[in-house]
Amino acid sequence: MSAELETQFERLASALAEERRAILEHDVEALVCSTREKLASLRELENRMPAAASAPFEQRLRELSEANQSNGALLARRRREVNWALRRLGRSESSGAYDANGQTEVLRGSRPIAVA
Template identity: 50%
Template sequence: MSATADRRLDDLAEALEAERRALLDHDVDGLVRANAAKLDALRALEAAPPPVADHDRVVALSELNRANGVLLARRRRAVHWALRQLGRAEAQPEYDPHGRLARTPQARSLGSV
Protein backbone atom coordinates (compact mmCIF):
# COMPACT_ATOMS: atom_id res chain seq x y z
CA MET A 1 0.00 0.00 0.00
CA SER A 2 1.30 3.44 -0.84
CA ALA A 3 1.78 6.07 1.83
CA THR A 4 -0.69 8.33 0.00
CA ALA A 5 -3.42 5.69 -0.08
CA ASP A 6 -2.76 4.89 3.56
CA ARG A 7 -3.06 8.59 4.49
CA ARG A 8 -6.38 8.96 2.63
CA LEU A 9 -7.80 5.96 4.48
CA ASP A 10 -6.39 7.30 7.77
CA ASP A 11 -8.13 10.64 7.08
CA LEU A 12 -11.43 8.84 6.51
CA ALA A 13 -10.99 6.75 9.66
CA GLU A 14 -10.23 9.86 11.73
CA ALA A 15 -13.27 11.66 10.31
CA LEU A 16 -15.54 8.68 11.04
CA GLU A 17 -14.25 8.41 14.61
CA ALA A 18 -14.74 12.16 15.11
CA GLU A 19 -18.26 11.82 13.72
CA ARG A 20 -19.04 9.02 16.17
CA ARG A 21 -17.68 11.00 19.14
CA ALA A 22 -19.72 14.05 18.10
CA LEU A 23 -22.88 11.94 17.83
CA LEU A 24 -22.33 10.34 21.23
CA ASP A 25 -21.48 13.69 22.85
CA HIS A 26 -24.37 15.58 21.18
CA ASP A 27 -21.75 17.95 19.73
CA VAL A 28 -23.41 19.66 16.77
CA ASP A 29 -20.38 21.76 15.82
CA GLY A 30 -18.14 18.71 16.05
CA LEU A 31 -20.57 16.76 13.88
CA VAL A 32 -20.51 19.46 11.20
CA ARG A 33 -16.68 19.52 11.22
CA ALA A 34 -16.46 15.72 11.15
CA ASN A 35 -18.94 15.51 8.29
CA ALA A 36 -16.95 18.04 6.25
CA ALA A 37 -13.74 16.08 6.92
CA LYS A 38 -15.48 12.83 5.96
CA LEU A 39 -16.71 14.30 2.67
CA ASP A 40 -13.22 15.64 1.89
CA ALA A 41 -11.69 12.22 2.59
CA LEU A 42 -14.29 10.48 0.45
CA ARG A 43 -13.70 12.88 -2.45
CA ALA A 44 -9.95 12.20 -2.22
CA LEU A 45 -10.61 8.45 -2.26
CA GLU A 46 -12.99 8.75 -5.21
CA ALA A 47 -10.37 10.70 -7.16
CA ALA A 48 -7.70 8.07 -6.41
CA PRO A 49 -9.23 4.82 -5.10
CA PRO A 50 -7.14 2.72 -2.72
CA PRO A 51 -5.51 -0.46 -4.02
CA VAL A 52 -7.44 -3.73 -3.93
CA ALA A 53 -5.15 -4.88 -1.11
CA ASP A 54 -6.94 -2.35 1.15
CA HIS A 55 -10.33 -3.98 0.58
CA ASP A 56 -10.69 -5.24 4.18
CA ARG A 57 -9.93 -1.80 5.61
CA VAL A 58 -12.40 -0.15 3.23
CA VAL A 59 -15.09 -2.64 4.32
CA ALA A 60 -14.35 -1.92 8.00
CA LEU A 61 -14.62 1.83 7.39
CA SER A 62 -17.86 1.27 5.50
CA GLU A 63 -19.27 -0.59 8.51
CA LEU A 64 -18.22 2.25 10.82
CA ASN A 65 -19.96 4.72 8.53
CA ARG A 66 -23.09 2.55 8.55
CA ALA A 67 -23.01 2.35 12.36
CA ASN A 68 -22.71 6.14 12.53
CA GLY A 69 -25.73 6.39 10.22
CA VAL A 70 -27.76 4.19 12.58
CA LEU A 71 -26.74 6.35 15.54
CA LEU A 72 -27.61 9.51 13.63
CA ALA A 73 -31.04 8.10 12.72
CA ARG A 74 -31.70 7.35 16.41
CA ARG A 75 -30.73 10.89 17.40
CA ARG A 76 -32.95 12.30 14.68
CA ARG A 77 -35.94 10.23 15.82
CA ALA A 78 -35.38 11.36 19.42
CA VAL A 79 -35.29 15.02 18.37
CA HIS A 80 -38.44 14.65 16.26
CA TRP A 81 -40.23 12.89 19.13
CA ALA A 82 -39.24 15.66 21.54
CA LEU A 83 -40.42 18.34 19.12
CA ARG A 84 -43.76 16.59 18.66
CA GLN A 85 -44.22 16.42 22.45
CA LEU A 86 -43.58 20.16 22.64
CA GLY A 87 -46.16 20.80 19.93
CA ARG A 88 -43.63 22.18 17.52
CA ALA A 89 -44.35 22.12 13.80
CA GLU A 90 -42.76 19.14 12.14
CA ALA A 91 -41.89 19.22 8.47
CA GLN A 92 -42.65 16.09 6.49
CA PRO A 93 -40.60 15.80 3.31
CA GLU A 94 -42.72 15.77 0.18
CA TYR A 95 -41.97 16.28 -3.48
CA ASP A 96 -43.81 18.90 -5.51
CA PRO A 97 -44.98 18.31 -9.10
CA HIS A 98 -41.60 19.54 -10.38
CA GLY A 99 -39.67 16.93 -8.38
CA ARG A 100 -38.32 19.41 -5.85
CA LEU A 101 -38.36 18.64 -2.15
CA ALA A 102 -41.17 20.62 -0.54
CA ARG A 103 -41.99 20.78 3.13
CA THR A 104 -45.50 20.96 4.51
CA PRO A 105 -45.51 22.10 8.14
CA GLN A 106 -47.80 20.25 10.49
CA ALA A 107 -48.56 21.91 13.81
CA ARG A 108 -50.06 20.39 16.93
CA SER A 109 -51.57 22.50 19.66
CA LEU A 110 -51.18 21.40 23.28
CA GLY A 111 -53.97 23.64 24.54
CA SER A 112 -56.65 26.05 23.53
CA VAL A 113 -56.26 29.77 23.34
Protein backbone atom coordinates (compact mmCIF):
# COMPACT_ATOMS: atom_id res chain seq x y z
CA MET A 1 0.00 0.00 0.00
CA SER A 2 1.46 3.37 -0.93
CA ALA A 3 2.43 5.73 1.87
CA GLU A 4 0.11 8.40 0.48
CA LEU A 5 -2.92 6.10 0.59
CA GLU A 6 -1.95 4.80 4.02
CA THR A 7 -1.91 8.40 5.27
CA GLN A 8 -5.42 8.91 3.88
CA PHE A 9 -6.64 5.69 5.49
CA GLU A 10 -5.19 6.82 8.83
CA ARG A 11 -6.87 10.21 8.43
CA LEU A 12 -10.21 8.49 7.86
CA ALA A 13 -9.67 6.09 10.77
CA SER A 14 -8.84 9.03 13.03
CA ALA A 15 -11.97 10.91 11.94
CA LEU A 16 -14.12 7.83 12.59
CA ALA A 17 -12.59 7.37 16.05
CA GLU A 18 -13.20 11.03 16.87
CA GLU A 19 -16.77 10.75 15.57
CA ARG A 20 -17.39 7.77 17.85
CA ARG A 21 -15.93 9.61 20.84
CA ALA A 22 -18.13 12.64 20.11
CA ILE A 23 -21.25 10.47 19.88
CA LEU A 24 -20.51 8.67 23.15
CA GLU A 25 -19.68 11.91 24.97
CA HIS A 26 -22.66 13.85 23.54
CA ASP A 27 -20.27 16.44 22.07
CA VAL A 28 -22.22 18.00 19.22
CA GLU A 29 -19.50 20.41 18.10
CA ALA A 30 -16.91 17.64 17.94
CA LEU A 31 -19.41 15.45 16.09
CA VAL A 32 -19.93 18.10 13.43
CA CYS A 33 -16.17 18.65 13.05
CA SER A 34 -15.34 14.94 12.92
CA THR A 35 -18.09 14.28 10.39
CA ARG A 36 -16.76 17.10 8.23
CA GLU A 37 -13.25 15.60 8.48
CA LYS A 38 -14.60 12.13 7.69
CA LEU A 39 -16.33 13.34 4.54
CA ALA A 40 -13.25 15.28 3.41
CA SER A 41 -11.00 12.26 3.91
CA LEU A 42 -13.47 10.04 2.04
CA ARG A 43 -13.47 12.43 -0.92
CA GLU A 44 -9.68 12.49 -0.89
CA LEU A 45 -9.52 8.69 -0.80
CA GLU A 46 -11.95 8.46 -3.72
CA ASN A 47 -9.71 10.75 -5.75
CA ARG A 48 -6.50 8.87 -4.93
CA MET A 49 -7.72 5.29 -4.91
CA PRO A 50 -6.62 3.16 -7.87
CA ALA A 51 -9.43 1.90 -10.08
CA ALA A 52 -8.68 -1.74 -9.31
CA ALA A 53 -8.20 -1.89 -5.56
CA SER A 54 -5.90 -4.61 -4.30
CA ALA A 55 -6.63 -6.92 -1.38
CA PRO A 56 -4.92 -4.73 1.27
CA PHE A 57 -7.01 -1.76 0.14
CA GLU A 58 -10.21 -3.78 0.24
CA GLN A 59 -9.48 -5.14 3.72
CA ARG A 60 -8.72 -1.67 5.10
CA LEU A 61 -11.83 -0.22 3.46
CA ARG A 62 -13.94 -3.02 4.91
CA GLU A 63 -12.62 -2.29 8.42
CA LEU A 64 -13.32 1.42 8.06
CA SER A 65 -16.76 0.71 6.62
CA GLU A 66 -17.60 -1.40 9.67
CA ALA A 67 -16.47 1.43 11.96
CA ASN A 68 -18.65 3.86 10.03
CA GLN A 69 -21.67 1.53 10.26
CA SER A 70 -21.09 1.16 13.99
CA ASN A 71 -21.08 4.94 14.38
CA GLY A 72 -24.29 5.12 12.34
CA ALA A 73 -25.95 2.62 14.66
CA LEU A 74 -24.88 4.68 17.68
CA LEU A 75 -26.31 7.82 16.10
CA ALA A 76 -29.59 6.08 15.32
CA ARG A 77 -29.87 4.86 18.90
CA ARG A 78 -29.08 8.34 20.24
CA ARG A 79 -31.74 9.83 17.97
CA ARG A 80 -34.33 7.36 19.24
CA GLU A 81 -33.40 8.24 22.82
CA VAL A 82 -33.74 11.96 22.15
CA ASN A 83 -37.06 11.51 20.35
CA TRP A 84 -38.37 9.38 23.23
CA ALA A 85 -37.34 12.06 25.76
CA LEU A 86 -38.93 14.81 23.67
CA ARG A 87 -42.19 12.87 23.42
CA ARG A 88 -42.20 12.47 27.21
CA LEU A 89 -41.82 16.23 27.50
CA GLY A 90 -44.84 16.76 25.26
CA ARG A 91 -43.16 17.58 21.99
CA SER A 92 -44.45 15.78 18.95
CA GLU A 93 -42.54 15.38 15.73
CA SER A 94 -43.87 16.28 12.35
CA SER A 95 -44.89 13.33 10.27
CA GLY A 96 -42.50 14.29 7.50
CA ALA A 97 -45.32 14.18 4.95
CA TYR A 98 -47.26 17.09 3.52
CA ASP A 99 -51.04 17.31 3.28
CA ALA A 100 -53.07 18.62 0.32
CA ASN A 101 -52.43 22.21 1.45
CA GLY A 102 -48.67 21.76 1.51
CA GLN A 103 -48.51 21.74 5.29
CA THR A 104 -47.10 19.10 7.58
CA GLU A 105 -49.43 17.64 10.12
CA VAL A 106 -48.14 18.54 13.56
CA LEU A 107 -50.11 17.95 16.69
CA ARG A 108 -49.80 21.00 18.88
CA GLY A 109 -50.99 20.10 22.29
CA SER A 110 -49.54 20.48 25.70
CA ARG A 111 -49.23 17.73 28.17
CA PRO A 112 -48.63 18.39 31.84
CA ILE A 113 -45.54 16.74 33.20
CA ALA A 114 -46.65 17.05 36.81
CA VAL A 115 -49.67 18.11 38.79
CA ALA A 116 -49.24 20.83 41.40
